[in-house]
Amino acid sequence: MSTVETELPEPASKIELPAHLGGGGDIPTFDITLRVRRYDPEFSEESKWEDFTMTMYGTDRVLDALHKVKWEQDGSLSFRRSCAHGVCGSDAMRINGRNRLACKTLLKDLDTSKPITVEPIKGLPVEKDLIVDMEPFFQSFREVMPFLINRDHTPTKERLQSAEDRERFDDTTKCILCAACTSSCPVFWTDGQYFGPAAIVNAHRFIFDSRDDAGDMRLEILNDKEGVWRCRTTFNCTEACPRGIQVTQAIAEVKQAILARQI
């Protein structure tokens, strides 16, 4: 029987090349310290830092480190995540002081010699640990009417649109509503009433859609004192967006559309 144990289930079909010959080699591992901002109102009104140390692989992301903590060290650690692949927008958080998706941030791209800080996104009320109340964010999103409004008779087949017309708002269709942009905006931090970049991005998505008829209404809504004019072009939103949307550009286009409509 002992021979069976040493035999592989399948013979090696290729020779593993070491890294210096272009092969993948072994996945490197490293030790990290994850410094998480903890908050649990059932125990204390104060939030505090807590350090977790662990060994991780070079292919791991911040989300994997959070999972390792939750599954192996402290089950009370709370955070949101769903898809784990950058499409659902659940796990935006402040990692080393920058808003990113935990599931799209590889540990090896961060400085692993220092503790990696993980905090909830700013400007929204924290509920527990990394979970914030997203309601104010979605409230602004709903206010811009992020759905197609068309007064024509409903066609029996699809509503046709030229490739150029579709291209006009392509960038802003990519939003996953993660709130990384809105919660990176210094105007939003001090004025929670501001619509915020995400709502403007999603308004832009319909304002510049040739099939939509309610562009004027949306421009009117965003012409509010808490609308696009609060934007101070700090570009934090553009830098934070995990989808690479040119957020500040979209806001500038909405500003210009409001001005063009009034003259």
Place this chain on the structure above:
Amino acid sequence: MWSWVGHRITGVVIFIFLLVHVLDTSLVRVSPEAYTAVIGAYKNPIMGLGEAALVAAIVFHAFNGLRIIAVDFWKKGPKYQRQLLWGVLALWAVTMIPFLIRHLTIVFSNFFGGH
């Protein structure tokens, strides 16, 4: 972010200077002697350095103000905002270096040369 922080700080600094400047200049209507005394007090190297800082703030605010206008109204402004910021900093350096050489020479020669 930092360009905005810089713009706001320089904006507020210029505003505060302007406020003080209007006050000290209006002294001339109240009492020309007091005016001469106050203005004379500006003639020392600390104030000279202050003037240099004020000019630095105004030059940054002015060039970056033009950048913000470009970001708001030029189609490709948002896309090239970072390059525009480097342009602002380069223009700022190009303006400040000759100015500082001239200004600081005058400030310190007046002080140490005795007047």
